[in-house]
Amino acid sequence: MGRTPSSSSSQPHMVFSMLADLDVKDGQRVLEIGTGTGWSSALLAHRLGAENVVSIEFDPEVAKGAGENLRTAGISPLVIVGDGRRGYVGGAPYDRVIATCSIGEVPRAWVDQTRTGGLIVAPWGPLYGGEAIARLTVDGETASGSFTRSSAFMRLRQQRPELPEHDAYFKGQEWPADGTRSTSTLSPAEVGGWVEQFAIGLQMAGAFWTVERYDDGAYTLWTYSTDALSWASADYEPGADSFDVVQFGPRRLWYETEAAYYWWEGQGRPGFDRFGLTVDSDGERAWLDSPDHPVPAVG
Template identity: 75%
Template sequence: MPDRIWPGIADGTRQNPLVDRTADPEAWFRAVFSDIPLTTQWDDGDHFDDGLGATPSSSSSQPRMVFSMLADLDVRDGHRVLEIGTGTGWNAGLLSHRLGSGNVATIEYDPDVAHGAAENLRGAGLSPLVIAGDGRLGYVGGASYDRVIATCSIGEVPPAWIEQTVAGGVIVAPWGTGYGGEAIARLIVNGDGTASGHFTRSSAFMRLRQQRTERPPFDAYMKGRAWPADGIESTTTLSPRQIGGWLEQFVIGLHVPGAFWRAERYDNGSYTLWTYSTDTQSWASADYEPDRHEYAVVQSGPRQLWDETEAAYRWWEQQGRPGFDRFGLTADSSGARAWLDSPNNPVPIYHPA
């Protein structure tokens, strides 16, 4: 671990203040040997002060998650493994210890982070191939791989990962939509250019840098018009609080493509849940107020985003509120398709009108 770390929490994405090994070695060792994630870089390396940056961009993952994903990966003697997202080098070091350094290649996009990881690994007497490059492309020079593991989240499975994995091989990666929610996908590579498998557990990883999305500003939707602009007003009995959980976000994201949300909070515990289409053509608001059983809704644009959201939630209820592990994913060069229980039971998608 580097001298400067920002400890996280076991269940969530919040970071705590800086812990500097030179200033407080006891606190540093306590954080490093705790079952928590540790942020090691902010803002792609452009953050230099002691406070929190805008966006965490590199970390050492929570140990429990690291070993859970390695259990999903299920490596065996002689396996060749490609890792995407080297970070500090710890996960690559574990794989190298298990399989031998010659069987492990790891790719890190940030050249400074890759350099630091290579030094860490050499210091531990390990020498996997550390590549500074675009992880989406894999590394054809070491293909084919028995296992591929990503320690950054994705919304699209790069075709190169499937192409560079042997038939019957395994890809383990955190996957989630642009709406929210995320889970670990364990995909088995078939011989026909597809990979398919169930999700195993909830996760919350930093996004692969090339798959990050930019959120349009609020003004792009209201376009200078006074509230409620051209929105159509209605009410709902579905509380916005009922759809805010990580699993609920995951389910809604599967159903409602090209959408994201944000919450505008007020002093009395009330808030407005805004849902936006990524093309800036549609938006919806739902007002949560404590002790109410009916909530005001406004929708604008060709998509009725609140109606889509509510339909997704009601579908999930009708299926018995399945957890992450009942969902699965099938990916190929044309994209990824989510399903419930079986690839023959695809999750319905509410397309724009």
């Protein structure tokens, strides 16, 4: 038995906020990814009619519980056990698609199964951290739109990464191994906020972090590359104005973090609602204020 939660019931405020983003109209068909308890499915079915709602749940036991809840409520949308990435072509095309699990990549099937002019509403976030609700309008093979608000959902199971362990980077050596030492005036505490992580993550593909905390309030922020070739440590001490850094590998991950953070700061510290996402045949591109202003990559 695993120790990581796989399903939960979202806060009412978030459920209603996402449904407001979805903006359903009479007669529309909706595909929901992640049935969970069945609460959102029931709300959608009450609003649109059960025949217009399809919900996909990967976990058979969770789907069973949702089915029981829906029957008790006297509402019967179609609940399917399956891989949510694939959508459900049997009910397509849809006017709306909503995900109640977070993603790091919009599945192509969701765009293909949505009518032109339809909406996809989904929690989206980079590997590094941070997450927000993407509200994308579909136009043929393209989906594009802004983020509406902060979010924090469990990741779609098939998009949960297998990340290298700490020891994989050192191969038996002790820290600082062959790392290069330096100091930084950027505090590790400054990069830990949810929107800061989001902005940094948009620019730093293939990177993630962990924190090693100590009893005196100090901690080490570890940043790693997913290919297990590069790492950086940045030591935070309360009250300090300079922070010790060690970096190793072809990527200088702390320098990348600094560059990404200062870009965000230079743009006026934008919140989630100034960012957007475009998905098309070339992949995904995050942007600031307009699709014409893509978020730059660092490194």
